[in-house]
Amino acid sequence: MNAIEIKNLSKSFRGMYAVDHLCMTVPMGAIYGFIGENGSGKSTTMKLLCGHLVPDGGEIKLFGRDYTDPGVRVRVGALIENAGCFPGSSIYQNLMMQCINLGLENADEEIMRVLKIVRMEENANLKFKSCSLGMKQRVGIAMALLGNPALLILDEPINGLDTDGMRIMREILTDITKEYGCTVLISSHVLGELEKIATHYGIIRRGRIIMELSAEEMDSRAEVFTTVKAKDMDGAYRLLKNTYKDVRREGEDLRVYDVEDTESIASTLLRAGHEILEIKKNKIGLEEYYVELMSGKEDENND
């Protein structure tokens, strides 16, 4: 069974499709990275999933049941746009109000449980307005975690965080999936960071999912290449181009694709008397993969 299954979901605003017959499958226990350029329909899809917007058409199933089923709705927690907290109230008071809204029993215990998950037990009495951006995002996640949801929908929870904030968020999200078996749907433009935690990816463009793949599939598609910096870049480029199948100049580097054996590349250069300044093995990351995919699609559309 999948946590989310969407078929042909559509939503238009003033006759323009924001979500256009979108199909998407999020397996149970996944951290599903939802990627796409500004205005591609990520937030709208998430709002539809949460019932904040009414779709024009299509089908949404959560845990195998229709998404409007009340038994299923209580299993969904979400952070979309902002935490919706009262700035003058403390973190504890905000969480308490949400517990009351949700009709939760043992509210005090539940608040302590979620504060522990987001590493904010010490900050319960801090006013929301005094929180840093990173803390506010964590309070938002704590709000979404109240009632122990099986699915967490997070719209850009890591954008704008510093390195430490990102690391804490990474740990929190990994904990949630590993310890609580929660499934996470997360959108972000910070691809390098998303890549460290996502188990699956869905790439959306103009309201449609254009590609869905697991992190393993992504890994196996990722091109391996060796970057070289030599003193005489022009000479080194000519030599390598004559020796290897796919050699490209990218910015300050030469890239030799599909060759992992850095030693053979180095000895080719050294035998010809080249001075090597740097040589290292690389793999295309999510960021480059995404950029290449998008530029390919652009060409297709312009044809």
Ligand SMILES: Nc1ncnc2c1ncn2[C@@H]1O[C@H](COP(=O)(O)OP(=O)(O)OP(=O)(O)O)[C@@H](O)[C@H]1O
């Ligand atoms: N309430 C609304 N009324 C009118 N148009 C809307 C509304 N909400 C979204 N749209 C439009 O729908 C499209 C998709 O917007 P959406 O916010 O879902 O994109 P997004 O992928 O979340 O973008 P971003 O990365 O900037 O957050 C955009 O063209 C946007 O202008």
Ligand SMILES: [Mg+2]
């Ligand atoms: Mg958005």
